[in-house]
Amino acid sequence: MPENELERFLKLVRALEPWLAEIVIVGGWAHRLYRFHEFAQPLDYKALITLDADVAVPKNLVVDRHNIAQRLHQHGFTETFLGDHQPPVTQYRLGPDHSGFYAEFLTPLRRSGYTREADPDKTARIAGVSAQRLRHLDSLLRDPWDVSITAREASYSVKVANPTAFIVQKLLISDKRDKRQLAKDVLYIHDTIELFGTNLERLNDLWQKSVCPHLHRNHAAGVRTAAATIFSAVTEKIRDASQIARAAGRTVPPEDIRAVCYLGLDLILEGA
Secondary structure (H helix, E strand, C coil): CCHHHHHHHHHHHHHCHHHCCCCEEEHHHHHHHHHHCCCCCCCCCCCCCCCEEEEECCCCCCCCCCCHHHHHHHCCEEEEEECCCCCCEEEEEECCCCCCCEEEEEEECCCCCECCCCCECCEEEECCEEEEEECCCHHHHCCCEEEEEEECCEEEEEEECCHHHHHHHHHHCHHHCCHHHHHHHHHHHHHHHHHCHHHHHHHHHHHHHHHHHHCCHHHHHHHHHHHHHHHCCCCHHHHHHHHHHHHCCCCCCHHHHHHHHHHHHHHHCCCC
16 A cells, blocks of 8 residues: 555544544445455455545544544544535545545434434534444444554554445445446455455354344345345446456456355355
8 A cells, every 4th residue: 555545544543543442444445454454365456546534433432522523623634515414414634635535424324314304314413523324334333353554653453344344235235326336346345355365254254243143134135135136147337347447457357356256255145
């Protein structure tokens, strides 16, 4: 990982240091940080680039003297507000460059997503920051993995969504993703399976003991259905995933993406 990219991420980590034991990195940066984990095997290609860091926070996050928003300001982050929700969807950007690194905060949506007055209830104020309420985020907060990052003689332990939860959440939201998002998720799933290819039994253990038991039976069935549907044949979405890989300097035939995901998910989602 290029040092400047990691350094930008570490500025976020330093700002969030008081809460590192309670918050979980999810999304693209979780996928990038998997490469620091002891169960990961070396790959001959770089992780997918992402500008945003998604941070999952529990709704009851404890705040002491300073809240998260204050710490972000102290470390050079500024807010960009989007939409008309209250509180507004907010990107916390590092520095004045609006095309660079930013963080977004997420929290589980456990209700209908609407208030009693039928207004959208898509955001919440938690520890001073605006967090987007998302379905199926609970799994990403449960049994996260610890990853150690060392840079410039400083070391941090960061919690990331475990890879089984990461994959399962991608499958659960697959019918809500647009064409480009779904293609990138397909490549994320493929790369995660390759990264932990020598430890897929550990990912299956997570499925059986941690992820599946906490899913509604309809959602568990939906995970398997999505896996079978998306990877049963080479489709446009898989070809699009191959094109994303090519744009990043890799050659991954669509047939290889389908085969790796189909066989890998069959092992990961076995039992439970």
